[in-house]
Every structure is written in C-alpha cells, then in structure tokens.
Amino acid sequence: MSTETTANETFNDSHVLDPAATTVSQESISQEIADIHAAYRQSVVDGMKAETQPRIDFAPYRSSLLRHPTKNLHHADPETIELHSPAFGERDVHALESDLTIQHNGEPIGERIVVAGRVLDGDGRPVAGQLVEIWQANAAGRYIHKRDQHPAPIDPNFTGVGRAITGPNGEYSFTTIKPAPYPWKNHHNAWRPAHIHFSLFGTDFTQRMITQMYFPGDPLFSLDPIYQAITDKDARDRLVATYDHSITSHEWATGYNWDIVLTGSNRTWMEDEEGDH
Amino acid sequence: MAQARNTQAPALKLAATPGQTIGPFYGYALPFTKDNELVNQARPGAVRLHGVVTDGAGTVIPDALLEIWQPDQDGNVVSQDGSLVRDGYTFTGWGRTAVDNVGHYTFTTLNPGATEEGKAPFIMLTVFARGLLNRLFTRIYLPEDTAALANDPLLSSLDEAQRKTLIATREADGSLRFDISLQGEDETVFLSYPRES
Numbered sequence: 432m433s434t435e436t437t438a439n440e441t442f443n444d445s446h447v448l449d450p451a452a453t454t455v456s457q458e459s460i461s462q463e464i465a466d467i468h469a470a471y472r473q474s475v476v477d478g479m480k481a482e483t484q485p486r487i488d489f490a491p492y493r494s495s496l497l498r499h500p501t502k503n504l505h506h507a508d509p510e511t512i513e514l515h516s517p518a519f520g521e522r523d524v525h526a527l528e529s530d531l532t533i534q535h536n537g538e539p540i541g542e543r544i545v546v547a548g549r550v551l552d553g554d555g556r557p558v559a560g561q562l563v564e565i566w567q568a569n570a571a572g573r574y575i576h577k578r579d580q581h582p583a584p585i586d587p588n589f590t591g592v593g594r595a596i597t598g599p600n601g602e603y604s605f606t607t608i609k610p611a612p613y614p615w616k617n618h619h620n621a622w623r624p625a626h627i628h629f630s631l632f633g634t635d636f637t638q639r640m641i642t643q644m645y646f647p648g649d650p651l652f653s654l655d656p657i658y659q660a661i662t663d664k665d666a667r668d669r670l671v672a673t674y675d676h677s678i679t680s681h682e683w684a685t686g687y688n689w690d691i692v693l694t695g696s697n698r699t700w701m702e703d704e705e706g707d708h
Numbered sequence: 709m710a711q712a713r714n715t716q717a718p719a720l721k722l723a724a725t726p727g728q729t730i731g732p733f734y735g736y737a738l739p740f741t742k743d744n745e746l747v748n749q750a751r752p753g754a755v756r757l758h759g760v761v762t763d764g765a766g767t768v769i770p771d772a773l774l775e776i777w778q779p780d781q782d783g784n785v786v787s788q789d790g791s792l793v794r795d796g797y798t799f800t801g802w803g804r805t806a807v808d809n810v811g812h813y814t815f816t817t818l819n820p821g822a823t824e825e826g827k828a829p830f831i832m833l834t835v836f837a838r839g840l841l842n843r844l845f846t847r848i849y850l851p852e853d854t855a856a857l858a859n860d861p862l863l864s865s866l867d868e869a870q871r872k873t874l875i876a877t878r879e880a881d882g883s884l885r886f887d888i889s890l891q892g893e894d895e896t897v898f899l900s901y902p903r904e905s
Contacts, residue, residue, distance in 0.1 A: 483905045484726050485841040492729075494839030497764035498890050504900035505870075507847075507862050511823035512779050512832050513901070517802035520789035553720035553903060562792075566737030574733040592737040594792075628731065630738065636777045637901040639834055641843060643728040660841050661726045669725050692722045695903030700718055 455493075455618040457654060463491040464659045471662040482663045491656035493617050509637055514698040516636050519562040519596060529595040531565075531607040532588075539589035541570025541608035543684040546644070546672060549601040552633055553695035557601030564630040565605055567591045572613030572625075581613050606684065612651055624651040624658060631691060638693040645671045646687070717902035724905060727842035732771055735806070739773075742794045744805035746776075746817040753781060756883040757848070757876070758814040761807050761835070764891030768811025772837035774888075775804045776815055776848070783821030783829065819850060819884075828856035828863070830874075835888060835898075844898040848886045849875045862899075870897045 467489070475481055487499040507513075532539055550558040568574050568591060571583040575590050591610070595603045610625045626643040633639065645658065652658055652667075661667045669692075678686020730738075747754050757776070761769045778801050779785050791800040799818065807813045820829045831848040849857060857863055863871050873896045876884040889896050 480905075483723050485728065487841045489841060492839070492841065495729075495841055496839075497767075498769065498837055498839035499841070500844065500895055500898050501764075501891055502895055502897070504844075505862075505866070505897050507899040507901055509901050510827070512777060512785055512801075512820075512830075515785045515787070517777060517791055517800055518787045518789045519791065522789045523792035551722060553722055553724055554718075555721045564737055566734055568733075576733045576735050578732055578735075590736055628728075628734065628737070636832055636834075637845065637904075639775070639843060639845075640725070640727045641730050641836055642725060643731075657729060657841070660728075666723070666726050669723065670728070692725045694724045694901075694905070695717070695720045697717065697902055700903075 453616045453619060457618060457620055460491050460618045460621075460656055461654060464656060467491070468659070468662055481665070482661070483666045485660040486662060489656065489660040492660055495660070509635065509697045509701075513637050514635050514701070516561070516632050516634055516638070518560075519632070520560065521596070524562065524594045524596050529593050529603070529605050531591060531593045531605065534590055534592075535588040537588040539569065539586050539608050541586075541589075543606070544609050545604060545606050545678050545680070545684050545686045546627065546689060547602070547604035547675075547678050547686065548672075548688050548690040550597050550603065550631060550633075550691045550693065551601055552638065552693050554699070556696075556699075557597070557599070558633050558693060559597055559599045559601055561597050561632045561634075562630075563595045563597060563603045565593045565607075565627050567607065567627040568610040568613055568625075570608050570611055572611035574613075583611075583613070609646070612649075617656060622651050622654070624649040624655050629691065631693060633693040633696065635696050635698050637697065640693060642691075643670060644689050647671055647674055720903060720905065729838060729841050730773060730836040732838045734773060738804065739806050740792055740804075742796075744803050744813070744815045745794065746801070746803045746815060747799060748796050749816050753818050754816055755819055756814060756881075757817055757831070757886065758812065758883060759885055759887040760811045761813065761837070761888045762811065762890065762892075766892065769837055769890070770807060770809050770811055772807045772811070772813075772835060772840075773804065774807065774813050774836075775802065775834045776817065776831050777802050777834075778817065778820040778831040779823050779829075781818045781821045783823045783827075785823065822853070822856065826856055826859065828853055828860040833886075833888075835890070837890070840890065844890075845901070846888075846896055846898050847874055848884070850884070851875050851878050866897060869894075873897050
C-alpha cells in the first residue's frame with residue numbers, strides 16, 4: 432500500500448457524504464436522538480426488555496435511512512454451517528501484525544497506547560484462537576483511505592490496520608497510536624468520537640460482528656448519532672474501554688482494557704441437548 | 709445435529725457487546741489478496757456467485773462488504789486455516805469481498821453440498837455496509853433440489869415473495885446469481901438466531 436498515491440489523488444467522496452443532510456444542525460440531530468431515547472426509556476419503564484444492540488433504523492444517522500431492512504428479522508434455527516466458524520491461525524496472521532507502530536520505517540506520531548482485553552462468548556467462555564481485525568484513524572483524525580478527504584495530515588509511518596489471533600483465554604493485545612476525532616458530513620459540524628474499529632469472529636458464525644471501541648470521557652459521545660443509535664445507556668457503556676494502569680508500561684505506552692462479549696454459541700448447548708437424549 | 713427446537717435456548721450469562729457500522733474506511737484493513745477466491749477459477753467445479761447490493765431507493769450500494777461461509781461440495785463443514793493467505797488448493801469455506809463501484813460482488817467458490825441427507829444446501833451470507841448499524845445475516849440456497857427446498861423449515865415459514873429472496877438463480881454458464889436488497893418491496897429476508905441477547 433502506498434500512502435503517497437492515496438494522499439495526492441482526488442476522489443468523488445459522495446459515497447461517504449450525504450449532501451442533503453449537511454445543512455441540518457447539531458441541535459436538531461441531538462433533539463431527534465433525545466426523542467428516540469426518551470421513548471425507549473419509557474418503553475423499559477412499561478416493561479419492555481432492555482435493548483443490547485444498536486437500532487438499525489436510526490434516522491439521526493442519515494445514511495441508515497435507506498439501508499436498513501423494514502421487515503423484522505426472521506427467526507432461524509441454526510443448522511450445521513451456522514454452528515461453526517472459519518478457522519484462522521498462524522498461517523493467516525503473523526504475531527507482529529498486532530503492533531501498528533512498526534509497519535513503516537519510522538515511529539508514528541501520537542500517543543502510543545496498548546489496547547488489551549479478552550473475547551468472550553455470551554456464556555463467559557473465552558473465544559480462543561480466533562481472528563481479531565482492527566482499523567483506525569491516525570493521531571490527527573485521518574484515515575489512509577481514498578475517500579477520506581478530511582484536511583488533516585497523513586502520517587507516512589501509520590496505516591492504522593492490525594490483526595491478531597486470540598490466545599487460549601481469549602486474550603488479545605494491540606500496540607497502536609491513540610486515534611483523534613474527525614469530522615464527517617452527517618450534519619453540519621458533525622464530529623465522530625475517537626474510536627477503533629474491531630472485527631470479531633466467534634465459535635459459531637452467527638456470532639460474527641463488527642463494532643467500534645471508544646475512549647473514556649469523550650465529550651463527543653452525546654452528539655454522535657452512530658454511538659447513540661444504541662438506545663440503552665448500559666449497552667453504550669460496553670463500547671467504552673477502561674484506562675488500565677496495569678496495562679500501561681513504564682516510559683513506553685498508556686494502556687486500555689476492553690473486553691468483548693459475543694452473542695451466545697448455539698453449538699454448545701445444542702450438543703449438550705443431543706447428549707441428553 | 710440436533711435441532712432441539714422444543715427446548716428453549718438458555719439465557720446469556722453476559723450481555724453481548726453492541727455492534728456498530730463498518731463505516732466507509734475499512735479499505736486497507738479487511739480486503740486482502742484473493743479474498744473472494746475460495747477456489748481458483750480454473751478448478752473443476754468452480755462456480756461464480758455474484759449479484760448486486762441495493763438500498764431502499766433501488767440504488768446500488770458501492771460500499772458494502774460481504775462474507776460467505778459454507779460447507780464443501782460434499783456437505784462437510786471444513787476447519788482449515790489459510791483463508792487470509794490462500795495457497796490456491798485448500799478450501800477453507802470462507803470468503804470476503806467488498807462490492808465494486810456499482811454495488812456488484814463476485815465470489816469464486818464451490819456449490820455447497822447438503823450437510824445432511826435430504827437437506828437443502830445453502831451458503832451463509834453476512835452483510836456489512838456504511839449506513840448499516842449492525843451486520844445482517846441471510847442464507848443463499850441453491851435452486852436445484854426442489855424437494856429439499858420444499859421441506860426446508862426456514863423456507864416453509866416464509867411466503868412466496870419472501871422465499872424467492874433466499875434462493876439463488878442458476879445462470880446459463882453455471883453461475884449463481886444472488887441479489888441483496890436491504891430495503892423495499894423485494895427486501896431480502898434477513899435472519900436472527902437464538903441467543904443474540
């Protein structure tokens with residue numbers, strides 16, 4: 432990959448930006464979010480189950496308007512292939528791919544951090560030997576991507592891409608640079624809180640997920656329609672890493688802990704059922 | 709494999725972490741060399757699986773990412789590493805592709821076999837996209853075994869219009885065509901599974 436070419440080319444960024452939405456104010460987006468959240472809290476008071484996932488129909492995130500199914504998801508009883516996941520291993524991922532600060536000739540600019548945690552399933556079992564992929568903006572809030580036209584500097588020493596295979600206890604660890612917030616065109620003066628994208632696999636392919644990890648205390652949380660698409664406060668908090676001084680290392684890097692919980696495996700309990708007969 | 713349909717799935721001990729949109733900037737992270745070639749095009753039995761992804765206005769989506777996961781031609785669930793660094797010979801059953809600028813995707817793969825006698829063969833599909841706040845799952849059924857399709861529990865629970873969205877079309881050259889509509893009249897049926905929360 433060449434950062435030089437991507438930096439110099441000009442691209443039509445209409446794929447990223449929704450021109451119709453850019454005139455809307457933050458105040459009106461925030462009011463839309465507040466109204467949806469108030470209705471959600473009332474539904475919980477009225478006895479509805481707490482939500483754990485984002486709404487896929489969430490109008491304050493304008494790009495979701497035409498990209499969410501309008502019909503309810505249809506229940507399926509998982510069958511063979513759905514009860515397993517692809518296998519990844521040392522053949523696929525080199526141990527050094529989890530260090531995003533050593534991929535070029537020099538040190539990237541920014542605050543060096545370690546993000547470490549465990550991948551668990553909904554029963555609390557570690558997800559061992561599975562693939563974790565991450566990507567993120569640099570310390571100036573810029574992605575190495577042809578569609579990112581934010582006028583912030585590209586760092587020639589930082590691509591912002593990493594991979595790891597989880598250990599026997601589901602553990603992972605990435606060394607990277609703390610990403611910065613960046614502007615986007617959902618509405619006027621829209622800024623995303625700093626985040627790292629995480630892509631995860633479980634033991635069943637039905638546990639496959641992609642999400643974003645955030646940093647504690649970000650002042651942009653309440654303004655961001657992607658983060659706030661998770662209507663439940665406890666659920667939103669699950670995307671926020673914790674500063675962890677035991678991960679911080681002397682004169683080297685600060686540390687954050689973030690554990691990820693996938694949905695429940697269906698293979699394990701269905702096999703148990705089969706064993707009972 | 710037991711279906712255990714009469715048994716309630718046990719509750720989760722931990723609350724699942726929420727998903728978030730893949731966003732627009734995964735280009736250097738997720739695609740990789742031969743990501744959509746589960747088998748080499750020259751391999752006997754190689755099949756093209758392709759289609760377009762559209763939104764609620766019928767417009768193609770140029771920034772979706774798809775993954776497939778499937779058994780081999782004999783219906784075996786494989787457990788082989790090497791998906792990210794393909795050697796050209798090992799079938800791992802998993803592939804990934806970003807759609808192109810006109811929302812079109814292509815995988816080169818094998819026809820999945822029936823995992824059990826009389827079962828309708830299908831490929832599992834996951835959809836990610838900017839604007840899509842959480843991943844979507846669905847199944848791509850092969851069109852040929854009409855008796856198995858008629859007996860399939862999922863397809864039997866759908867009306868005819870919904871059912872059609874899950875069955876691929878076999879084209880004259882042997883390719884499988886499967887279009888994905890995220891919203892609208894021809895909206896693809898997307899699936900939920902037990903134990904998601």
